Amino acid sequence: MNRVELHPGCGHETLRAWQADGPPAADRLVWPLFVTDRDDACEPIAAMPGQHRWGVGRLREALDGPVRNGLRAVLVFGVPGGAKDGRGSGADSPGSPAVRALAALREAYPGLLLIADVCLCAYTDHGHCGILQSDGTVDNEASVTRLAAVAAAYAAAGAHVVAPSDMMDNRVAAIRAALKTAGCGGTAILSYAAKFASCFYGPFRDAAQSRPAFGDRRAYQLPPAGRRLALRAVLRDVDEGADLVMVKPGGPYLDIVREVRDAVRVPVLAYQVSGEYAMLHHAAAAGAFDLRTAVLESLDGLHRAGAGAVITYFAPQALGWVR
Ligand SMILES: [Zn+2]
Known part of the structure; x- marks a missing residue:
């Protein structure tokens, strides 16, 4: 029997605020933060003007201002510089930039x-x-076991919310079980539930240095026209115990945001992804429109579609604009 729990979704003040729908506001913005294992780094990301990869030693430089301006949530991505292997051992090693950043x-x-x-x-x-299996296809069971261990390590390091973005089948239930076993049962799960195989992720892959060495991710991410499959993914993940769900990308998938909002009773987050950020940035730089006006309109659109919070690289700037 699948027993869904409600407490993890209201264990933090910001999560409690997200249980209510509301207009775009500072406390409904999440800033994605790239953290490298070079502690003193502040590396500009060429594909995403204005964004940087930060070292653990410089996180205060990145966040003091935004937090003072009302930033309430960050989404942490580790960007390892060291050796990589077939099972992603670096994800939860003690030296992992994600583990160290969460603690800091x-x-x-x-x-x-x-x-x-x-x-x-x-x-x-x-x-x-x-x-992967020897033929290059995904070993779902081995992947889910590994992802659950990584999620538990991040919860133990200090994450209030773990957000699986891999799109493996049935990882939410496995993560819930692993969190409990690790004594982190109060940690919430934000599932990247409706994550489409999108070309709009291009700049991110440079930022996180996570471009696949061969093939693509269409065997596990959703086909862009797969509306019903997206709904099945969301409902399945909520049934497995997801406390929040995400639609990614946001802007090109506003209809999915609305359908998901109407279909589930958990908060829905939309991710305004790197390609959307780059489009708005470059169009404004080319004089097509005013950046502030365009970003606010894009946030209005995401909230109107049903997003309770928006993950956006514009968060530090938009904090002031939405007031
Ligand atoms: Zn991934």
Whole structure:
């Protein structure tokens, strides 16, 4: 019997706020943060002007201003520089930039909601999101076991929310079980439930250095026209115990955001992805429109479609704009 729990979804002040729908506001913005294992780094990401890969030693430089301006949540991505292997061992090693960043952020910003992206692609030598069989296809069971261990490690390091982005089958139930076993049963799960195989992720793969060495991710991410499959994925993940669900990308999939909002009773997050960020940035730089006006309109669209919170690289700027 599948017993869904409600407590993890209201264990933090920001999560409680997200249980209510509302207009775009500072406390409904999540900033994705790339953390490298070079502690003193502040590396500009060429494909995403204005964004950086930060070292653990410089996180305060990245976050003091935004937190002072009202930032309530970050989504942490580890970007390892060291050796990679077939099972992504670096994802939860003690030196993992994600593990170290979560611990440092928990101490530096006690009120900030820490969401940890859980995936293997930045840590595997083949760049895929799971463990592969000898024929190059995904071994779902081995992948899910490994992802659950990584999620538990991130929860133990300080994440309030673990966010599996791999799109393996039935990983939410496995993560829930692993969190309980690890004594982290109060940690919430944000499932990247409706994650489409999108070309809009291009700049991100440069930022996270997670481009697949061969093939693509269409065997486990959703086909862009797969509306019904997306709904099945979301309903399955909620049934397995997801406390929040995500639609990714956001802007090109507003209809999916609305359908998911109407179909489930958990908060729905939309991810305004790197390609959307780059489009808006470059169009504004070319004089097509005013950046602030365009970003606010894009956020209005995502919230109107049903997003209770939006993950966006514009978060530090938009904090002031949405006031
Ligand atoms: Zn991945």
